[in-house]
Amino acid sequence: MKRGLILFIFVLLIGSVNALKLESQTCEVNGGFTITLGAEDKNESRVDEIELKVDDKLVEGEWDIDYFKKNPPNRKRETGIFTSDEGQVLGGGNKIIEITYPLEFEGVKSTEIIKETLECPEFHFSCALLDLQVDECYTENNVFYGFFIAKGFEQSNIGTLSIEDNLEFGLFAEKAYEDIKNRIVTNGVKPKNAEVKKFEGDKYVMIYEFPEDNSVNRFRVGFSNLNQCFSSNYDKYNLELDGIGDCYIKGEEVIEPEVVEEVEEVIEEIKEVEEIQIPEELPEKEVEKDSSDMLPAVILVLILAIGIGILFKIKKKF
Structure with missing residues (x-):
């Protein structure tokens, strides 16, 4: 019973604590805006945990510090300034800015939301x-x-x-x-x-x-x-x-790269055939004709065979 009562009191306390508040705002004709958030208690607020939306759209921009809290020691400050990128708020008029941030009080964590009206002039150009x-x-x-x-x-x-x-x-x-x-x-x-x-x-x-x-x-x-x-x-x-x-x-005929490669392969094969040399002396039983007479015939047969093969490949492509 006591534990439940204590938890209930903590919830009430958290509900009454606002670590941050919107202290000032400005909005520009380039669709950018600047807000200043102030800390109301000693709870440290890290800016990378703060989410800003305008009309339910996430806003891009930069903070001038990494974190802040009330009565800060050393370099910590009580306020943080957020400057949005240009073009984040279009159309002008009143916009709803929603600031969501985490809050920890006496070891109990919660998520807090601030909703305010952002007053912007008519958008011009960015x-x-x-x-x-x-x-x-x-x-x-x-x-x-x-x-x-x-x-x-x-x-x-x-x-x-x-x-x-x-x-x-x-x-x-x-x-x-x-x-x-x-x-x-x-x-x-x-x-x-x-x-x-x-x-x-x-x-x-x-x-x-x-x-x-x-x-x-x-x-x-x-x-x-x-x-x-x-x-x-x-x-x-x-x-x-x-x-x-x-x-x-537009309209120029383009030769398919694959066809070009195949033609180049045929040329290389022909060159290899031309480089074939018939031995000067062969057994009489295996060679009945002079090698110089047979070489042109061998080359011709190979060229015809390779040519028929490449024509068949090209025909299949088309």
């Missing part, structure tokens, strides 16, 4: 949401098609990028072409009169018809006029702001 890569590029009937993925291109009504102002292109062509800088080059920028448009979703395409027979070997696309996104502040995001891809000519 470099952290950008990503760029070449998807596919080829030339077909003298028309070049360069497909690329540009994520984060349309983030909000305020933060929409421009195809004309925020993208730059590079072509490595087989023959010279005229680019938008009025240069006749094989390695230049966007071709004059080329069209760039949205294909679907985050996928875009450049289309350019060469006035003369030509093709593109490599295609490059990158973000431009976004200097802030190239700063060291965004190194941790490992952004891909520039993409390049090898292109091909």
Whole structure:
């Protein structure tokens, strides 16, 4: 009876203890936010055990310390500051932030949850949401098609990028072409009169018809006029702001690698046959004809046999 009563009292005490509380908050137009958590008792709180969610979505970010508690000795502090990554809170308005952390009081462990309202302005734009890569590029009937993925291109009504102002292109062509800088080059920028448009979703395409027979070997696309996104502040995001891809000519006949290997094997076998030497002296009973007369016939028979074999293999493939 006493043990049950003691346990009941501990539960009541734990329920009345909050090791942490939300002391301050700020939210930015780039979708990031900062909160300050304070300790209300002497229970040590380790930040790697704290889970943060905004509208039921886990939030990525960094703490400025490893742990904190009230009346801390030495380097421990009473508060910890959490700064989220950019682009974690989109849309603006009031969001529900949920902070889950472990609490130990008098040897009894529990899990505590703080729920507060995070007040955010309307989201504008974040470099952290950008990503760029070449998807596919080829030339077909003298028309070049360069497909690329540009994520984060349309983030909000305020933060929409421009195809004309925020993208730059590079072509490595087989023959010279005229680019938008009025240069006749094989390695230049966007071709004059080329069209760039949205294909679907985050996928875009450049289309350019060469006035003369030509093709593109490599295609490059990158973000431009976004200097802030190239700063060291965004190194941790490992952004891909520039993409390049090898292109091909669509419709070209490609020889299957296996067939090529088989042909090479036949050539090697023929070379080996040509290197066969007939001994100068053979027993009269075994050889009735001169070796020099038999060598061409032997080679011819072997070549025909090998040739028939490889033709049979190729026929089976097709």
